[in-house]
Structures are given as C-alpha cells and as structure tokens.
Amino acid sequence: MANVKEVYRKPTAFYDEFFRKPDEYKQDTHYCPGCTHGVLHKLIAEAIEDFGIADRTIMISPVGCSVFVYYYFDTGNFQVAHGRAPAVATGIKRTNPDAIVISYQGDGDLAAIGGNNILQAANRGENITVFFVNNAIYGMTGGQMAPTTLIGQKTMTTPYGRKAEWEGYPIKISELLSTLDAPAYIERVALTDAKNLMKARNAVRKAIKTQMEGKGFSLVEVLSICPSGWRMTPVDAKKWVNEVMTKTFPVGVYKDVTAEREVGSWARKLEPVPLEKYHEILELEREAKEIKGDMSKVPEKFQNPEILIAGFGGQGILLLGQTLAEAGMRHGWNTSWIPSYGPEMRGGTANCHVKISEGPIGSPVVDNPDILIVMNQPSLERFESSIKPGGLLIYNTSMIDIKPTRTDIEILPIPATEMADEIGSLRVANMVVVGAVIEKTKILDPEIVLDSLNTVVKHKKFIPMNIEAIKRGMEYVRNYKG
Ligand code: SF4
Known part of the structure; x- marks a missing residue:
C-alpha cells in the first residue's frame, strides 16, 4: 500500500461517519438520489x-x-x-x-x-x-x-x-x-x-x-x-x-x-467599551452605588428569586421590575428582566418577569414565581395558581376586591394605590410595592434600591416622590400584623 497515492477522498470538513444521523446509514446523506x-x-x-x-x-x-x-x-x-x-x-x-x-x-x-x-x-x-x-x-x-x-x-x-x-x-x-x-x-x-x-x-x-x-x-x-x-x-x-x-x-x-474594498473594511471588529463610556452612553451623571451581595444572608425561601409582576398598563409594572433588576445587578448578581404587554399604551395588560440569581440565568421566563406581585384583579385571577408552594403573593388591595384562595403560600395584602394617593400621585403605587418587597424579603439593600432610581426613573424630578413611596412601603410591612 506504500505506493498507493491518494487522489480522491472525502474532504476533511465532513465527518467521516455521519454519527448524528439517527438511522444506521452513517455513510449516506439523507438527500434523494441525484439531488445536488x-x-x-x-x-x-x-x-x-x-x-x-x-x-x-x-x-x-x-x-x-x-x-x-x-x-x-x-x-x-x-x-x-x-x-x-x-x-x-x-x-x-x-x-x-x-x-x-x-x-x-x-x-x-x-x-x-x-x-x-x-x-x-x-x-x-x-x-x-x-x-x-x-x-x-x-x-x-x-x-x-x-x-x-x-x-x-x-x-x-x-x-x-x-x-x-x-x-x-x-x-x-x-x-x-x-x-x-x-x-x-x-x-x-x-x-x-x-x-x-x-x-x-x-x-x-x-x-x-x-x-x-x-x-x-x-x-x-x-x-x-x-x-x-x-x-x-x-x-x-x-x-x-x-x-x-x-x-x-x-x-x-x-x-x-x-x-x-480594503481588506477588513467590513469586518466590524468589536472594540471593548470602557466602563466610563457606558456611563456616558446611559447618561449616568454619577457613580452608581454598588455592593457585593451575599445571597446566603437572604432568607432561604427568597434566595435567587424568580418574580412575576402583573397589572394594568400604566401602573408602572415594568418600572417596578426594572427597579428590582437594576438593584439586583448592583449587588453583583445576574439579573434578567423581560416585559410582556398588550398594544395599548394605557389600560391594557402588562406583566414582567424578573430573575435575580447568584448563578447564570438560563431562560428569563418565569412560569412559576417564588414571588408574585399583582396590582389588579384580573392579574390575581390569572396568576395566583402559578405561584410555587411556599411562595409569596403581594397584592394591591386598593384595586382587588376578591381574596386570594391559596392556603399553601404566604400572602401580603397592601393598599398600594391608596398609599400612593396619600403621597400625592397614584403613579407611585409601584414604588410602594418595591418598598414592601425590600422589607419583606430582605433580598435587596434599601440604599442600593433607592440609588437605582437614578438609573431607572426617567424624569429626575419625580425621584423624591418615588423614594418616599418606597419608604412608606417598607414602613407598612414593618407594622403589618397579618
Ligand atoms: S431532491 Fe428535492 S426533495 Fe429530495 S432532497 Fe433534494 S431538494 Fe429535497
């Protein structure tokens, strides 16, 4: 065989044997005879x-x-x-x-x-x-x-x-x-x-x-x-x-x-963007406060939480989720946030999924939340059954007349819309709930959450009112005797 010269063979870019084929014909392709x-x-x-x-x-x-x-x-x-x-x-x-x-x-x-x-x-x-x-x-x-x-x-x-x-x-x-x-x-x-x-x-x-x-x-x-x-x-x-x-x-x-065309002229090599540049792009005027979070210090049932937040469009559902995700990120954890809403700007349904995790996050979708936050009645009716046994339900009693029926979960009712009204704007009901989440779950450092508002709240003049709402939500939970 030493004198045999190879003149024709399968290109090496093909597998020798098509091992991924499920049938026994590992040398044949699946194409019809004669197909090019x-x-x-x-x-x-x-x-x-x-x-x-x-x-x-x-x-x-x-x-x-x-x-x-x-x-x-x-x-x-x-x-x-x-x-x-x-x-x-x-x-x-x-x-x-x-x-x-x-x-x-x-x-x-x-x-x-x-x-x-x-x-x-x-x-x-x-x-x-x-x-x-x-x-x-x-x-x-x-x-x-x-x-x-x-x-x-x-x-x-x-x-x-x-x-x-x-x-x-x-x-x-x-x-x-x-x-x-x-x-x-x-x-x-x-x-x-x-x-x-x-x-x-x-x-x-x-x-x-x-x-x-x-x-x-x-x-x-x-x-x-x-x-x-x-x-x-x-x-x-x-x-x-x-x-x-x-x-x-x-x-x-x-x-x-x-x-x-020059060699490389359309190659689009990505240059790493320095951190300061992100601040410039996102128009962050100041250094964001960050800490090294320790998930082991969070009560066990709220560690690496999967959170589902639901309500009407216009209730600040997405911002509520963004605030939690931004604050989670500033603890050095992986976070994901995905919105899901109808086409209406106001009055339609809106929900968002938030995950905060020490480890990598696979899918950002939350099907069975550890924490469910519902801001209106249709959301309670729709999502109550999805909470994990032992999970937490926070619901806005100002907008929900019925009572939750689950007995295998922890339930925290909060009149978020009424409390927001007292503060001066119905629109901060979402932040009242953020305060309730912080106080109840101990996942997030309150100072980091408050600082996160500088990133997530677009109109800076509303930040003081949002801070007030968060503090009121925390206070409510501290005094709650459920
Ligand atoms: S011959 Fe036509 S149907 Fe068969 S594998 Fe080729 S393209 Fe597909």
Whole structure:
C-alpha cells in the first residue's frame, strides 16, 4: 500500500461517519438520489479544508431539505428557525468576528418566510456568506410552489402551472440584492455540467474568501436540481436547468465590488467599551452605588428569586421590575428582566418577569414565581395558581376586591394605590410595592434600591416622590400584623 497515492477522498470538513444521523446509514446523506445539495456541500467542504478554516467555521442550517447540514459538516453548527439564518448569522458574526459564518438556505426558507431577514442582512452588509439553493420548489414538504417557481411550472399547488396573474412572478434574489449598495459579492451559478460546476466551485471559494478578507456580505445563488419534486430523472433535471431555468435565472456575477474594498473594511471588529463610556452612553451623571451581595444572608425561601409582576398598563409594572433588576445587578448578581404587554399604551395588560440569581440565568421566563406581585384583579385571577408552594403573593388591595384562595403560600395584602394617593400621585403605587418587597424579603439593600432610581426613573424630578413611596412601603410591612 506504500505506493498507493491518494487522489480522491472525502474532504476533511465532513465527518467521516455521519454519527448524528439517527438511522444506521452513517455513510449516506439523507438527500434523494441525484439531488445536488450533496454536490454543493462538497464544494463548500473542500473550500473549508483548503482554506484551513474548519475550526472557526460555523454552518447555519435552515428549515428545508438542508435542515440536517449539521449531520455532515465537522465544523460549528447551528440549526435555526425557518428563514432566520441571516439574523442568527449576524449575531454570531458580530460577537465572534474571527468565525467564518456560512448561512445555507433554500428558496422557501430564504425567499419566502425569510425574505426580509436576507434583505436586511444584505443591506447591512453583514460580513457573512450565504449559499442560497434555488430549486424552484418546496422540496422537503412535497413539491409546492416556491417564490422562485417559474411561470408555467407545475407544482403540487400550481397543478396547471404558475400563472403571473394569480401567483406573481418568480423572485430573483440575486438581481434584487445586487441593487443594494452594501453587498460585496453576488453570483448565480448552476450545478449541472462540468463547466458550470467549475464556476460554482470558484464562486463558493470567492464568497468565503470575501468574508475571510472582511469585505462584507457575499451570496452565491445555486441553481440546484430537485428530481423528486420535479418528477424528473437527474439527467433530465440538469438539462431542464440549463435549457429552461437559466432563462429566468441567468447565471453570472451580479455584483462584485471586492476589488474596490480594503481588506477588513467590513469586518466590524468589536472594540471593548470602557466602563466610563457606558456611563456616558446611559447618561449616568454619577457613580452608581454598588455592593457585593451575599445571597446566603437572604432568607432561604427568597434566595435567587424568580418574580412575576402583573397589572394594568400604566401602573408602572415594568418600572417596578426594572427597579428590582437594576438593584439586583448592583449587588453583583445576574439579573434578567423581560416585559410582556398588550398594544395599548394605557389600560391594557402588562406583566414582567424578573430573575435575580447568584448563578447564570438560563431562560428569563418565569412560569412559576417564588414571588408574585399583582396590582389588579384580573392579574390575581390569572396568576395566583402559578405561584410555587411556599411562595409569596403581594397584592394591591386598593384595586382587588376578591381574596386570594391559596392556603399553601404566604400572602401580603397592601393598599398600594391608596398609599400612593396619600403621597400625592397614584403613579407611585409601584414604588410602594418595591418598598414592601425590600422589607419583606430582605433580598435587596434599601440604599442600593433607592440609588437605582437614578438609573431607572426617567424624569429626575419625580425621584423624591418615588423614594418616599418606597419608604412608606417598607414602613407598612414593618407594622403589618397579618
Ligand atoms: S426533495 Fe428535492 S431538494 Fe429535497 S432532497 Fe429530495 S431532491 Fe433534494
């Protein structure tokens, strides 16, 4: 065997065995016989190997026939929601500028549900590479009309052929995106004969190289055959691409400004922002007070709390949550805050989820709170059952006529709206409750909470009234004999 010279082998950017495949055929792909997805995979894998970038390449697979790209490529892999590959690619690339991020998408994914995603990513000139497989049909779901289906082409949903008057015209992605200023390189190729394959090979390499050189957005539209969806043999399908499909989708370079761009000019390397700059950006006039929090000193049932706050829009629900989250952060803990509200500016429903944790926070969503704060009756009716057994319910008796029914939780009623009225504004009822939370749970240092108002309260003239409300809430709990 010593004299045997290797002339042909699988690119190293592919796994030797496709171990992620659930069936026993670990050497075969899941694609239909004759499908050219595999050919494009190979061209990409060869380029990755030749450029020596496998350890920093991240492939993003879409929804569609190529959903299982991660079975094959021995690179980083993400499988993302339908049409959202360019958005995910943007996030990955901007946070990992040295990664080579490749978005692999079909026509249903990219040109239909993900149409705006690709348009915006291209328009921003994201330094990513997109391989867009155009086979003029929805293959995976059984051959329905795609945005790229040709006029007259028969599909499951256009059995008499696509008609422009009914279904519009095929969307020409390369032509469309090449009208934008930002993209660096856009070419359409076809996976048919040897000549076209060589062009496709060069285009794949050029697109990846464009990203490696930090010159911005590159996209290769690949006319690929779908023998199953088209009901053709692979040979006839390739002939059809050359003779019919390329009339609507001519192959060629649609945009190439790579020679005019400096290396690295679109790389968007993130520079770390110094702390003082954050203060400037957030218009923080003074140093924020911070302390090193010690969660072990918090009563056990309130350690690492998950909090759900609910009420009407306009009751300051979100600000209540922000105040707790900001103060939690200033104790050196991880915090999360997510709002959820209806479209109404006032009077609709509003709730927010807050987590304060010594350890990392996975999901910011709070389904079963340790602490539930409800400011109106519908919120009590809706969320009371969700509190963890042994948890705490704080409810605003000024706005709630009924009584909670749970007997396995601790309940703290507080006439927050009436107390706020006495202070001078109904709008500080939320801060009365903040005071109640501080005093009742001992999670947060009161001084830090009061200082946090400088960050979360927009109109500084209202800060004294908010401080007064917090103090009144604390006092109420101290005197409460429930
Ligand atoms: S349905 Fe078409 S595109 Fe999908 S794997 Fe089969 S031949 Fe390829």
